[in-house]
Amino acid sequence: MILETQITIYVCSLCQRTYKLKEDAKKCEYLCSKLLESPDISVLGLTSRTYNLLKIAGIDTLDELRETTDSQLLNLKRFGQGALNELHQKLQRYEAKLKNH
Ligand SMILES: [Zn+2]
Known part of the structure; x- marks a missing residue:
């Protein structure tokens, strides 16, 4: 059966x-x-290098990221213009996705 x-x-x-x-x-x-x-920055899909640099700096969530200025980010060890560009691009894409939700 x-x-x-x-x-x-x-x-x-x-x-x-x-x-x-x-x-x-x-x-x-x-x-x-x-x-x-306040999502974890992992939602941005950053490269692991950029992600780890932010984590080391104690930036875990998007809110913390938004509170950090570009010049503060560039002052982080090994965080260069390339990483900053990547971050801006991914953040923009993420926010566009949220709006279309
Ligand atoms: Zn769920």
């Missing part, structure tokens, strides 16, 4: 992770929305 079980999955609308329980999906949506308020 073959039992056909209907499996319902619940998806977090923000990160697309799937859950068997609705509560878990809701919990994930809550956590994801918190994260969206």
